[in-house]
Amino acid sequence: MNIVVCIKQVPDSAATLKVEEPSNVSWGDALLIINPWDEYAIEEAIRLKEKFGGKVTVLTVGTEQSKEALKQAVAMGCDEAHLISDPAFVGSDALAMTYILAQAIKQLGEVDLVAFGKQAIDSDTGLVPAGVARRLGWPLLSYIAKIDEIDPAGKSLKVTRLLEQGRQSVSSKLPVVITAVKEINEPRYPSFMNIRKAGKLQIPVLDAAAIGADVSKLGATQAATQWLKVFPPPARTGTVEMISGDSPQAIAVTLADKLLAEKVI
Amino acid sequence: MDFTLTPEHLMIQNLVRDFGQKEVQPTIKEWDRQQQMNPETLPRMAELGILGICLPVKYGGQGFDYIALGLVCEELEAIDTSLRVVMSVHMGLNSLAVLQWGTEAQKQRFLVPQAKGEKYAMFGLTEPGVGSDVANLASTAKRDGSDYLINGEKMWISLATKAHHILWFAKTDPNAKNPHEGITAFMIDAGTKGVTCGDLHGKLGVRAGSTGWVNCSEVRVPQENRIGEEGEGFKIAMSALDNGRYTVGAGAAGIIRASLEASVKYAKERQAFGKEIGKHQLVQQKIAYMVQRYEIARLLYLRAGWLKNLGRRNTRETSLAKWYITDASFESANEAIQIHGAYGYSDEYDVERYLRNSRGAIIYEGTSEIHQLMQAGYALGYREDGELRCELPKYDPKVWQEE
Numbered sequence: 001m002n003i004v005v006c007i008k009q010v011p012d013s014a015a016t017l018k019v020e021e022p023s024n025v026s027w028g029d030a031l032l033i034i035n036p037w038d039e040y041a042i043e044e045a046i047r048l049k050e051k052f053g054g055k056v057t058v059l060t061v062g063t064e065q066s067k068e069a070l071k072q073a074v075a076m077g078c079d080e081a082h083l084i085s086d087p088a089f090v091g092s093d094a095l096a097m098t099y100i101l102a103q104a105i106k107q108l109g110e111v112d113l114v115a116f117g118k119q120a121i122d123s124d125t126g127l128v129p130a131g132v133a134r135r136l137g138w139p140l141l142s143y144i145a146k147i148d149e150i151d152p153a154g155k156s157l158k159v160t161r162l163l164e165q166g167r168q169s170v171s172s173k174l175p176v177v178i179t180a181v182k183e184i185n186e187p188r189y190p191s192f193m194n195i196r197k198a199g200k201l202q203i204p205v206l207d208a209a210a211i212g213a214d215v216s217k218l219g220a221t222q223a224a225t226q227w228l229k230v231f232p233p234p235a236r237t238g239t240v241e242m243i244s245g246d247s248p249q250a251i252a253v254t255l256a257d258k259l260l261a262e263k264v265i
Numbered sequence: 266m267d268f269t270l271t272p273e274h275l276m277i278q279n280l281v282r283d284f285g286q287k288e289v290q291p292t293i294k295e296w297d298r299q300q301q302m303n304p305e306t307l308p309r310m311a312e313l314g315i316l317g318i319c320l321p322v323k324y325g326g327q328g329f330d331y332i333a334l335g336l337v338c339e340e341l342e343a344i345d346t347s348l349r350v351v352m353s354v355h356m357g358l359n360s361l362a363v364l365q366w367g368t369e370a371q372k373q374r375f376l377v378p379q380a381k382g383e384k385y386a387m388f389g390l391t392e393p394g395v396g397s398d399v400a401n402l403a404s405t406a407k408r409d410g411s412d413y414l415i416n417g418e419k420m421w422i423s424l425a426t427k428a429h430h431i432l433w434f435a436k437t438d439p440n441a442k443n444p445h446e447g448i449t450a451f452m453i454d455a456g457t458k459g460v461t462c463g464d465l466h467g468k469l470g471v472r473a474g475s476t477g478w479v480n481c482s483e484v485r486v487p488q489e490n491r492i493g494e495e496g497e498g499f500k501i502a503m504s505a506l507d508n509g510r511y512t513v514g515a516g517a518a519g520i521i522r523a524s525l526e527a528s529v530k531y532a533k534e535r536q537a538f539g540k541e542i543g544k545h546q547l548v549q550q551k552i553a554y555m556v557q558r559y560e561i562a563r564l565l566y567l568r569a570g571w572l573k574n575l576g577r578r579n580t581r582e583t584s585l586a587k588w589y590i591t592d593a594s595f596e597s598a599n600e601a602i603q604i605h606g607a608y609g610y611s612d613e614y615d616v617e618r619y620l621r622n623s624r625g626a627i628i629y630e631g632t633s634e635i636h637q638l639m640q641a642g643y644a645l646g647y648r649e650d651g652e653l654r655c656e657l658p659k660y661d662p663k664v665w666q667e668e
Contacts, residue, residue, distance in 0.1 A: 068272055075276050189280045192314040192327035196666055199273040 001054035001112045001152045003045040005078065006101055006132070007038040009062055009069035010122040023227040034069045037117025039076075039187040040180040044147065045115050046077040047185065052152050055079040057108055061089060061100055067203050074198040075190030086207040091220025094123070098131025100218070103211040105136065111175055112152060118143055118179045126179075133177035141176055145183040150174075270332070277318070277329060278336045284313060285344035293345045296473040297618055300466050302347060303473065307427060310348070311382025315341075316355055320364065321665045324372055325380035328666035331573035335515035335566050342516035343523040346622035347474030349516035353630070354423045355379065357509035359386035359432045363452070365657045366493045366501050374489075375430055375452050387428035388509070389419035389453075389479055390502050396421075396628075397635050399434075399502060400444040404481070406435035406451065413437075413491070415451065415484040421629065425462045425477025429455050432505070433481070434498045441496070448498030452490045459484035470621030493655070500653060507580050508657065510587035510630045511569050517587075517594035518562035520623050524594075524601035525555040527616050531605050542604070551600040558593035565589055576659025580650050581643050588636030591626040598623045 011017070015030030034042075045056045057080045058073040060066045070081035084104050092100065105111055114136070119126035133140035145162035148169070155174040160167050162181050190198075208215050216222070243258070245251035259265045270278075288309060296303045310316050319334040320326025334356060342349035363376045378384040395402045404417025415435055422431075433451045441447030453460065464477040493501050529552060532543030542548045565586035572579035598619035602609035609616045627633050642648030 068275075071272050072276060072279075189283055189313065190276055192277070192280075192318070192329070195273050195276045195280070196322075196328055198276065199271065200666075 001048055001052045002108070002110060003048055003054065003056045004105055004108060004111050004114045005038070005041050005045045005056060005058045005073065006114065006116050006128070007042065007058055007060050007069055007073060008035045008117075008120045008122070009033070009060060009066045010035045010120055013121060019230050019232050023230045025230055032065065032068065034072055035117050035120045035122075037119060037121070037180065037182070039117070040182055040184050041115035041117050041178075042073050042076055042078060043185045043187040044144075044178075044180055045113075046188070048113070048147075048150065049077075049079075052150075054112075054152075057082065059084060059101065059104055061085070061092075061097060061104075070203055071198040071201065072190065074201055075195045076188060077191070077194055081201065081203050083203050083205045084207075084211065085205050086213075086215075088208050088213075088215040088218050091223060092218050093223035093225045094125050094127040095131060095224045096218050096222060097128050098135055100211065100213060101128065101132050102135035103213045104206060105132070107206070107211055112155075113157075113175060114138075114177045116177070116179045118181050129177055129179045136175075136177065139172045139176050140179075141170060141172055142179040143181050144178045145181055147178075147184075270336075273329065274333060274336055277333050278340055280313070281315065281337050281340040282343075284309070284315075285340060285348065289344050289348060293473055294612060294615075294618070296347075297345070298472075298612070300468075300472045302427065302475045306348065307351065307382075307385055310351060311385075314382070315352070316382035316385070317360075317380035318352075319356065319660075320360060320376065320380040321667070323667055324364075325377045326665075328662075330570070330660040330662070330665070331511070332567060332570040335511065335570045338512045338515040339519040339522070339566075342519035342622075344519075345473055345618070346471045346516065346520070346625075349512065349519065350423045350471060350474050351385075353509050353512040353516070354388050355386045355428070357512040358388035358505045359430065361508040361657065362432055362450075362501055362505040363492065365504060366450070366497075366655045370489065371452070371492065379430065384430055385424055385428040386430045386432070387422055387424045387479075388505065389422055389431045389433040391419060391421050391629075393418055393420045393478075397632060400448070400499060402434060402436065402448065404433070404435040405439060406437050406449055406486070408437075409485070411488050413451065413486045413488070415453065415481045415486055418478060418480045420478050421465070422462075422477055422479050424475050425479050426464050427475045431455055431460075431479060432492065434502055437495050437498075445499040446496045448502070449495045450492040450498040450501045451486050452492055453481065453484060453486055455479070457484050457486070468625070470618070470623070470625050472621075497654070503580075504653060504657065506630055507583050508573075510583050511566065511573070511579075513626050513630050514562070514569070514583070514586040514590040515566040517590040517623065517626055518559065518566055520594035520619050521555060521559045521562055521590070521597040524597040524616060524619050525552065525559055527614065527619075528552055528555060528601045528604045531608075531614075535606075548604055551604055555597045555600065558590075558597055562586075562590040562593060573657060574660040576656060578650050578656070581639070584631065584636045584639045587626075587630060588633050588640070591623065592633055594623040595620070595627060 009032050011027035012031040012033050015027040018026045020026050049056050056078045058078040061084045116129040143161045144159045146160040148158045150157040158171040243254050314327045317326035322328040338349045360379045379386045406413040406415045431453050433453045436447050437449040438447035459482045462479045535542045569579050569583045569586045601616040
């Protein structure tokens with residue numbers, strides 16, 4: 001199978017974010033990591049490759065620094081990596097990002113499956129996978145908790161989607177775009193062998209021309225969405241009450257009474 | 266001067282940190298209470314390749330440098346000292362000694378399975394009656410044809426009941442004029458007839474590790490198992506300690522970091538006198554000292570690793586790193602307990618384990634007093650390092666990563 005995983009480099013989930021006027025968010029020199037949801041997509045792609053053969057190509061749109069995220073993906077077991085980078089991309093919004101990624105994917109030959117994490121932990125829109133699927137004209141299977149069946153030769157698959165209302169079983173033709181939720185697998189550690197490989201890897205950089213992108217559609221001025229105002233959410237308020245009692249039973253009764261009084265249960 | 270770690274270093278660090286946090290941290294308190302080593306630990310470290318981290322790929326290792334070894338030790342000991350101890354004996358004291366002093370045939374026989382983690386390795390220098398005074402060890406090795414017959418007992422041996430190979434030091438010439446020159450090193454398979462071993466319990470710290478004794482009674486060892494020349498054992502032991510001490514120092518930096526992180530977290534949670542305790546200046550002072558100690562620790566051990574990478578003698582720098590960082594880790598863990606108050610005194614929190622674990626390293630692999638003598642010796646010009654017949658090979662990524 002020819003599988004593509006699209007990843008995003010994001011600030012570590014433990015980073016302290018600060019809002020800078022008027023509408024910018026800063027994380028200082030915090031560690032940058034692969035968007036944690038994307039690790040599930042990487043893991044699933046590697047498992048499919050191990051089962052059916054083929055290769056996994058990992059893509060990201062970013063700067064030179066984003067190569068670290070690509071190397072991490074190669075260290076986990078991806079075969080190839082491309083950095084998609086061009087000064088013209090700066091300021092692009094989610095809509096433009098879907099165009100950039102779809103153009104890049106079109107350069108990679110016959111692709112069977114494109115995998116994403118369900119969303120990125122920084123901007124959290126979850127828009128990009130759907131937009132990429134639309135631009136490629138492929139089905140989108142989002143929030144996948146399990147790939148139940150996949151037939152690369154017959155070009156079909158059946159998956160379980162995890163929705164707020166419950167689980168949904170869906171079949172589709174390949175090629176397809178999927179987004180992964182954490183129930184799908186347990187991402188592996190990189191291996192030292194693949195860390196060696198990643199260390200030596202020269203990552204090709206694809207610019208706007210290389211992916212055939214029309215730069216007049218890109219950048220901050222062309223963005224369909226704008227960040228008018230960014231502000232920190234109000235600090236949570238609340239109080240903690242420690243319940244004590246003579247026995248676990250007594251504590252449980254007090255707790256249950258309080259929860260009933262608060263109409264929690 | 267470039268202080269940057271490479272992307273490979275950072276990935277190695279993350280891998281080992283993930284392993285420790287996901288697979289060891291959740292159960293370490295239980296193993297520590299039971300004074301047992303988790304039976305999964307060594308096989309998992311082997312499977313991940315940690316046991317061959319800085320050995321050449323052609324010998325079954327992972328092909329990374331000595332800095333990577335230090336980083337691995339720091340990450341392991343930030344979780345529990347018992348994990349780092351594995352690297353000290355298996356890699357620092359045993360495998361690197363074989364890499365440095367072993368013949369090609371010995372590397373194939375001993376180093377390859379050790380690098381792959383198929384065999385675990387330990388180091389047999391300390392005896393019931395001999396610690397710092399190495400030259401007076403009592404174990405003997407007598408020639409018997411082309412073999413040696415080995416007798417004696419080794420004590421405080423890490424992985425005593427777990428490891429397969431022991432680098433054993435014995436007197437081949439008990440009457441040597443210079444007792445340092447009467448010692449010879451041997452690699453002994455723990456399965457050989459006459460080798461017995463057992464674990465010791467009741468230690469203050471590193472309770473989730475295996476520490477014990479190994480006894481040799483008329484153990485027949487072929488000449489091919491002799492590492493180096495007859496009489497070269499003392500030099501081999503001391504050069505092995507240059508590597509073992511490096512792992513101990515780097516690891517102790519992990520205790521400082523863990524103490525600092527636990528203290529910062531607790532200082533922001535715990536309230537006293539109407540504000541979080543981190544707002545009190547004497548708590549801040551303790552945290553400031555931990556930051557200072559951690560930064561010094563990193564600089565000291567990474568410099569020693571850098572010298573090893575260059576193939577330069579680092580006995581002085583490694584000794585300084587080990588002495589400073591182990592003392593500093595004990596101080597940091599102790600202050601972390603103080604910040605945690607009564608909770609820190611209980612095993613509900615990790616910091617009491619950090620304190621207990623940090624204490625041993627002030628004794629083993631050169632007591633702090635021995636390191637003070639060494640440092641004074643260098644400063645006063647009483648001590649200098651002579652050349653060795655075999656030096657630790659410098660790190661060459663091409664050679665190390667050649668498949």
